[in-house]
Amino acid sequence: MKYLIIGNSAAGVNAIEAIRRLDQQNNITVISEENYQIYGRPLISYYLSGKIKYKNMFSYKEKDFYTKKKANLLLNTKVNSINTKIKKIYTNDNLSLEYDKLLLATGSLPFIPCIKGLKQHIDNKKDSNVFTFLTFEDSLRLKNKIKKTSKVVVLGAGLIGLKVVEGLSGQVDNITVIDLSDRIMASVLNEIEANMVKSHIEKCGDNVFFKLKTGISEVRNDTLLLSNNTVIDYDILIVSVGVKPNVELAKNAGLKIGKGIIVNNYLQTSNKDVYAAGDCIEYEDLFSNNKKLYALWTNATRQGELAGYNMSGIKMKYSRYFAINAISFFGMNLLSAGITTGKDIHNYIIESSINTFHMISILNNKLVGFVLINCPNKRAGIYTTLINDGIDISTLDYDITTMKNIKFSIYPKKNRTKKMWQGAA
């Protein structure tokens, strides 16, 4: 039996661990395009700001992780194609490798919008002053490029864009954030919440400006033509309008693709010996039953693990997912999960002040979402679990819609004792 894993981030590495729990013998090979062992991808903005030093970038797993797990790690290697008939892959170094079970953990790629001039600026990698921000390499390059005098434009006021803002703040002259939407983090936050976060960033960030409801019409060498026909200067442009699943390889191998790679409940693709996990797959949303893409670390680790188990012979179903976000900007914490808007959803604002916000969303007697801004001491995981387990809130000992501090004693005695004694399975 030969295991082959393409991709060396959250899903890939957790798959290694899961396989090794069940199978200590057989060969595992991991292939990565990047030149580094596993690192916590969300850490790249912390590296940018200096909060994380170079050596600590790689603390996600101990140095000898791959040796310990007897996994053969091929860095700097791009897989060009997969032949699922003869179960072989071919790399850019003209290497061909056989597999019995293959895992595609290819993650996501930056989404590059169709803007005149943008593509050629990005493709011109080495000296370009236009960046994407998804890999450690991106972070290293960006950190090298910035100067105290740099005028930075960030395209996209989503999570990545704003983390870049936080990472760069104070290290450059000014930062302008441009987004087509009327608010920041539009996919996660509603208007009130977005405004709260935005004003916090404006207050704490060093010369940070927002230009919302604005697009870029053309990217030129040192200037940008905006949709409102004004022109602004930039020294550095960061494109962070989102990510898309990296499905090219799977597509070419003839696997079924929807929004992302299509997998069944066991994370198997349309070919039974090829599995996929992480950002590159689409999966069923807990609430809508629709196929969705969530590029989230936590979900990727879990899927990687499940894929690993299934590849090594133990059948384990994966449950449906929902979005969860733990984000902080300049000390402001934002914890959210699930959905807060939709038909018949009732929102309960439990606490709200100038810089705190605590809201939960109920649909058909079930908790479906919550947002906590600057309430770090709330035990948010209890909410997340209520969403995940689909608990009928009328069976709880407390009315959670009025509860300021969620606590574990919401569960009736028998349940809570059982849960506590067993631990989460």
Next chain:
Amino acid sequence: MSLNFNTPLFEIIRDKNKCIQCKVCVRQCANEVHWYSSYENIVNSDNNKCVNCHRCVILCPTKAITIRKHRLEFRNNSNWTSNAIKEIQKQADTGGVLLSSMGNPNKLPIYWDKILLNASQVTNPSIDPLREPMETKVMIGRKPDKLKFNKQGDLITDMPPQIELNVPIMFSAMSYGSISKNAHEALARAATKLGICYNTGEGGLNKDFYKYGKNTIVQVASGRFGVYKDYLNAGVGIEIKIGQGAKPGIGGHLPGKKVGADVSVTRMIPIGSDAISPAPHHDIYSIEDLRQLIFALKETTNYSKPIFVKIAAVHNAAAIASGIVRAGADVVVVDGFRGGTGAAPTRVRDNVGIPIEFALASIDQRLREEGIRNSASLVISGSIRNSSDIVKAIALGADAVYIGSAALIAMGCHMCRSCSTGKCNWGIATQQYDLVKRLNPDIMYKRLVNLISAWNHEIQEMLGGMGINAVDSLRGNKLMLRGIDLNETELRILGIKYVGE
């Protein structure tokens, strides 16, 4: 009315350097003595409410709390003591009968301390209980006048029912109601583990505790609470309670607030109703009446269990005991004037009854003189404080002793004597759920087992020292006792010689 003569009895001293404001004392005091002031970030206390139960002292993690007698004094007066004055003030305030808990605290002679034990030297060698067998087992019940054996040497006399005790100690009657269910569970489990008995008291027997039946003595008292056929057959013996050392001639009263759902079921009375045990049994006005009840109980239990009759030690206890034995009782229980109680009128507790030492000696003597000592076992109670009290009691003629207060102390009682408030911070004399919880039977039964095991060791040591290898050989052996600081009358009644004689 704003005029209030109450002054604190105790003073709480908190070491500010040690107090960490953890508020454990605040949470643990059912009397709400301690309170936290968030404004100053300090814990304060109200001396007036303190009963000196030491709960806060013991639980304080930094041992920052000390409780002392309050320094407030009245002008020195050996007659009008501060206690005498305060009692008057209290009665002038309330117009009520003074109530007290636990045993008589007054400075009256403790005769156990005036009796000294013998030990062997040279002529009759002492015995080392660690190397040689030492019997502390006793059989409680009526013994036949004669024993007959067949040719093979087997006993052919029909033996009356006996209760076998591994140690001559039992836990005395404390009702479920006066003490908590957890306290009862600890007593029952300890008795089972030790091979001795505990007594239900007059409160019925909780269904959960029928399983400890082999180590249970059930009580039938004037209120007859919880008495029915299953109950009478649940234990190994039945005790008819005529009187109690702490309040001879007085009945009992469990306030309605302590009668919760569980107590109500066990006592077979409505929830919240006062449980009043009359002073006398309304069907007993003579020894003949008592005999009727004894035999009614024997009939109900098919003559399989010894019947105990418990009386308070009063002036003519010896004659009463004789009557009890003649009425058919298998065990006579005598409770001395220091015996404990959940609540008793102070005047009665402190002034009625006689010391158990004298009652015991005189009853034993009387029964011997009448040739009926073998017809009943003699169990005494009323402030047995340690193993030497027990050894002395046995030498004075007892078959076994009951301990109550000592068992409670082992379970955490600090003798604050506030049982009647129902707010026992140690979870003993309370029915309040959050307080009852504080007595964890898993912990407390082990402490009871420890206590009795320790006493058993000590009893063996003292017996061995006297050159005796069985408790049975010590019973009534007054030659092993000498009196000190006693007058001729006292010596005569106790039946012992003076030291040096």
Next chain:
Amino acid sequence: MKKIYSFEDKCLGCKLCEVYCKTARSKSKNIIKANKEENIDSAIIVEKTNKDTHFALQCRHCTDAKCIKACISGAIFKDEIGIVRYDKEKCVSCLSCVLVCPFGAVRKSDFNSTVTKCDLCFSTGKPLCVSNCPNDAIKFLDEKEIDDRMEIVK
């Protein structure tokens, strides 16, 4: 593996466990200094229920710990014994762990940007909260021992 188990019927809500937890997590290990001078969070939480009972709760050291899955920096990890541990040096305070703990037992510190969670006093092997519980309401038991008691809550 041994874990701390809570027995609600025995818990008095005195919160001595919190006092001792802070002591165990302090630099000085001195109960007075730890609670008075050092700013330390308790990793054990005493919760009051709607029935006026209490129970103590701390990290359950889940077999399949969600906090480990959520952690982006490797700051939360499982050691050889199975104890879910936290290394504050690696933590970037993203609170992902707080967001997923089903028990709310991983919490943000009240005093700094780290998170607080129970490590079963792994350095001594004797959790201070357990040895100082006055009523045996929390016990340090092997998982197998608790399996037998599971009947009670079934």
